[in-house]
Amino acid sequence: MSDVYIIGAGETKFGELWERSLRxxxxxxxxxxxxNAGIFSKDIQVLYGSNSLAGIISGQENTGxxxxxxxxxxxxHIPAIRIEAxxxxxxxxxxxxxxxxxxxEFDVAMxxxxxxxxxxxxxxxxxxxxxxxxxxxxxxxxxxPAALAAIxxxxxxxxxxxxxxxxxxxxxxxxxxxxxxPNAHYRNRITLEQAMKATDIAEPLNLMxxxxxxxxxxxxxxxSESYVKKNKLNGVKILASADAQDxxxxxxxxxxxxxxSAKVAARKALEKAKMKNxxxxxxxxxxxxxxxxxxxxxxxxxAERGKAKNLVYEEISLKGSIPVNPSGGLKAKGNPLGATGxxxxxxxxxxxxxxxxxxxxxxxxxxxxxxxxxxxSNSVVHILGGE
Amino acid sequence: MSDVYIIGAGETKFGELWERSLRxxxxxxxxxxxxNAGIFSKDIQVLYGSNSLAGIISGQENTGxxxxxxxxxxxxHIPAIRIEAxxxxxxxxxxxxxxxxxxxEFDVAMxxxxxxxxxxxxxxxxxxxxxxxxxxxxxxxxxxPAALAAIxxxxxxxxxxxxxxxxxxxxxxxxxxxxxxPNAHYRNRITLEQAMKATDIAEPLNLMxxxxxxxxxxxxxxxSESYVKKNKLNGVKILASADAQDxxxxxxxxxxxxxxSAKVAARKALEKAKMKNxxxxxxxxxxxxxxxxxxxxxxxxxAERGKAKNLVYEEISLKGSIPVNPSGGLKAKGNPLGATGxxxxxxxxxxxxxxxxxxxxxxxxxxxxxxxxxxxSNSVVHILGGE
Numbered sequence: 134m135s136d137v138y139i140i141g142a143g144e145t146k147f148g149e150l151w152e153r154s155l156r157x158x159x160x161x162x163x164x165x166x167x168x169n170a171g172i173f174s175k176d177i178q179v180l181y182g183s184n185s186l187a188g189i190i191s192g193q194e195n196t197g198x199x200x201x202x203x204x205x206x207x208x209x210h211i212p213a214i215r216i217e218a219x220x221x222x223x224x225x226x227x228x229x230x231x232x233x234x235x236x237x238e239f240d241v242a243m244x245x246x247x248x249x250x251x252x253x254x255x256x257x258x259x260x261x262x263x264x265x266x267x268x269x270x271x272x273x274x275x276x277x278p279a280a281l282a283a284i285x286x287x288x289x290x291x292x293x294x295x296x297x298x299x300x301x302x303x304x305x306x307x308x309x310x311x312x313x314x315p316n317a318h319y320r321n322r323i324t325l326e327q328a329m330k331a332t333d334i335a336e337p338l339n340l341m342x343x344x345x346x347x348x349x350x351x352x353x354x355x356x357s358e359s360y361v362k363k364n365k366l367n368g369v370k371i372l373a374s375a376d377a378q379d380x381x382x383x384x385x386x387x388x389x390x391x392x393x394s395a396k397v398a399a400r401k402a403l404e405k406a407k408m409k410n411x412x413x414x415x416x417x418x419x420x421x422x423x424x425x426x427x428x429x430x431x432x433x434x435x436a437e438r439g440k441a442k443n444l445v446y447e448e449i450s451l452k453g454s455i456p457v458n459p460s461g462g463l464k465a466k467g468n469p470l471g472a473t474g475x476x477x478x479x480x481x482x483x484x485x486x487x488x489x490x491x492x493x494x495x496x497x498x499x500x501x502x503x504x505x506x507x508x509x510s511n512s513v514v515h516i517l518g519g520e
Numbered sequence: 521m522s523d524v525y526i527i528g529a530g531e532t533k534f535g536e537l538w539e540r541s542l543r544x545x546x547x548x549x550x551x552x553x554x555x556n557a558g559i560f561s562k563d564i565q566v567l568y569g570s571n572s573l574a575g576i577i578s579g580q581e582n583t584g585x586x587x588x589x590x591x592x593x594x595x596x597h598i599p600a601i602r603i604e605a606x607x608x609x610x611x612x613x614x615x616x617x618x619x620x621x622x623x624x625e626f627d628v629a630m631x632x633x634x635x636x637x638x639x640x641x642x643x644x645x646x647x648x649x650x651x652x653x654x655x656x657x658x659x660x661x662x663x664x665p666a667a668l669a670a671i672x673x674x675x676x677x678x679x680x681x682x683x684x685x686x687x688x689x690x691x692x693x694x695x696x697x698x699x700x701x702p703n704a705h706y707r708n709r710i711t712l713e714q715a716m717k718a719t720d721i722a723e724p725l726n727l728m729x730x731x732x733x734x735x736x737x738x739x740x741x742x743x744s745e746s747y748v749k750k751n752k753l754n755g756v757k758i759l760a761s762a763d764a765q766d767x768x769x770x771x772x773x774x775x776x777x778x779x780x781s782a783k784v785a786a787r788k789a790l791e792k793a794k795m796k797n798x799x800x801x802x803x804x805x806x807x808x809x810x811x812x813x814x815x816x817x818x819x820x821x822x823a824e825r826g827k828a829k830n831l832v833y834e835e836i837s838l839k840g841s842i843p844v845n846p847s848g849g850l851k852a853k854g855n856p857l858g859a860t861g862x863x864x865x866x867x868x869x870x871x872x873x874x875x876x877x878x879x880x881x882x883x884x885x886x887x888x889x890x891x892x893x894x895x896x897s898n899s900v901v902h903i904l905g906g907e
Binding site: 191194201265377394 | 652
């Protein structure tokens, strides 16, 4: 089976991009990735599109074909397909492209993730994002992703004696890193006090515990080992790719705060890469709510159960032992659903190439990325590194 | 690379199943496929879900996880993912499962396609199915899939001197075959006169030229060669799998009636299988509108341009030289979007196993299936046969 490399990456600014359309954003990110890879559009042999909500928001399904068409590659009649795994669509699309190349059927794949969320507003958006939950057994009774994350947080905080401050520090760290990322949705730093005292959303979660849903696109070019060698390209190797699933509804799971999908996916990925957590230089994780930042540090293997609180002051910072979300994470770089997981890998690639500027992680050798669906119903983990 | 086999298939009845839910339908089809394969649910290593419109119809995205959960396999934490390629989602999901097995990462995959369309009504449904078009450049201006198919039909009929009767015969053939399929949506035969004189929908297409959108589910179990041999199973081999894409909007394409995605996908599949059209025993094609039945016979290579009309009286019947849609096709077996393409392959498997009862194609050795997205923006072609 061929090894798979990332040879190019690009993204748009994340944020409230009122004047730009879904297709415009996707094309911008795609062209940046193609340029960054040093290839031509006609070299692309397959397109994997990642999108979560365009069907619901604007009545546009079939986004794989839409992106291929507006990227100007429809004339080559290459296959294009959309991958949807709710908020893990981005990671899942990268994984499907990886499998496609590994199968030997393709040498060069584009992955394009995009979301355009500012086409709708307020309570309507709240209902639509509940489409990632179990519509009949969770959302129907009024549960929203934020409310379910809050339930997980309450039980976790009680069982392991975790203070609200630990959650807030996850967001403080994200904002600190995003302040150095020109593509981030929010580039302002926040203080611990600001994070603690923001408007409540679903107690104990406040506004500063919730990711910034918005617009944006991210794209990657993946290639087979033979293509990389033949064209003398410098790629970043995908050392492992794994995914796992859990019960859709939070109430069906082992505990109210367990994220078994993250645990299983990370364990599988580390096994495949023949690595330990201590081999990971930094991690881009899916902190759609700050509580998940803590839970994932534990489920991904960086801390024991209940102990993530000990990492959030120093260790997760850019200069700590396990830098978390150098990009700014979902809280501050932003969370345009279908683009988010692809954007995590854009950041990993940029860091591993040593091109992350002010927010560069020192001696970044190996990255782990974790893209999670909804409240944890699925997870996709990638480990990247080396030339 | 491992060869890939289909080792089990199952489906629900297609139709207006008012009292049954999306998840119930999916689970029924899945269990039938598992039983048919002679495996246990815990043997499944990955689930590929195919669904087109649940997000828009009932606010339920994340259907990959939903199906895995309600199929009772969430406890194994296997990956689950949804594939969406509009009305070709079914064929596309089978192809992604095929690539996953070929990559060496899985030995056993389930593909489950499902759609629940009777949760909405009339004009609302009409708008929602336009989500497979270009929402901003086609649907926004009032175009619907039926209207666009009618435009293709008019131009084609004029350019190649094709009479309405040829279109109607495609539907007559579908109904004749469906009359022998217990799972078909419509089991009544129709006469040519009935087909010609039905209520107009978008002239020259009438009600009998339009597929039966409804509810239903279909499932397949795919396995690697080594798994099949180790467990002494009798599978049907996937001889080739290919997909291709075209411009999303009809007005962007070469001609108003060209289906380049079908042409390219079929050519690629035949090349991979090292076969000619004359090697194909029967074809399940995507006649969401009767005009596509004619166009696809040509694009898939069974007739020259403008000549499909010569095949529709005898040749496409069960006893003809190239039987078309022994299942009853999209017109009469039915078209529950996400299930349709999976169901085509359920039929191909059933026929190749010689288990199709009254509608059995004699000496069925090699099948071609063609799953098409929207008005032709993408196509997935599979060639199946042998043990």
